[in-house]
Amino acid sequence: MVNISINKPFKPLLIGKVGKAYGILGWISVFSFTEKEEKIFKYLPWFFYKEKKWTKVQINNWKKHKNNFIVQIKGISDRSKARKVTNSDILISKHKLPSLKKNEYYWNDIINYEVFNVDKHYLGKVTSLIRTKNNDILIIKNSLEKFNKNILIPFIENQIIKNIDTHYKYITVQWN
Template sequence: MNKTLVKYYPNDPVILGKIGKAYGIFGWIKIISFTETSENIFCYQPWYVYYANLWYQLEVSNWKHQDKNIIIKLKDINNRDTASKLTNHDIIVNATQLPSLDNGEYYLKDIIGCQVINLEGFIIGVVINFIETISNYIIVVQQKIKNQFKKKEFLIPFIDKIIKTVDLNTKIIQVDWEPVL
């Protein structure tokens, strides 16, 4: 890539999307936006990408809808070969760019690393990821096991009926859920 190394990379990186395949021969690229409204990804600038162990800052010079996709044109990316090098890389912004939330609200990224306990205080594990479904999110909880070769994961629906409390200060999520061991 012919971009310059970013000296000040995001100190609190947040993934807001993913770069898809190159589109056409002039360096346009499809993107997948993880924002609630897909166009909102353009409200958060600059974008960063971590490529070949270096941080690069991306500058969107143009974007448009193409069928059901969003395609972008990046400054200094003028051909398909260069655009293809970015395929499958995350679109990253600094968390300070995100809007502040009301009391009791949080971003999903904030629950990664939280310990999950049930109503009896049994430690189920730690949130390592989340999955978006049509109706709700599901948290992926990895059980702490002494044998590192056997890591068990639980999928817990992130719905009010199951999630009782989320305390980001103590990094504890209390759930009304029993793991099947």
């Protein structure tokens, strides 16, 4: 039997960020980027990425703390070791996410989709999304010189977002 140790995620997906050390026993603050923040703990194992170096980590314990979490990582037992992982990105292998049905998508999948309005005018590419209290927002970048600005489009399905084509990777919007 061959024992293969994976030290880097397959198709890495960013799900959080390591904050500062918490206390003297090696706990660290963690910021979740998942839609429901506690779901970050369902996608294990985690990989920390900092300064072009990957580290696979195992969580011993975690707690909700104020608006984020504090986490105890196996092998990190004091504040000085915890400081070494501060500002690391937290990534997982993308296949850890639940499977989707046809025409469903994860937000990270629509990054780089082409965006057209209903009149078939090209608006640009999706560069990121912003979560707000009322509705989410698509950030579109058009590289044409005369439109070299970001376009912010509210992500309101059926009203503004008319179609998301996951096969051809484009989005149609009601936008001028």
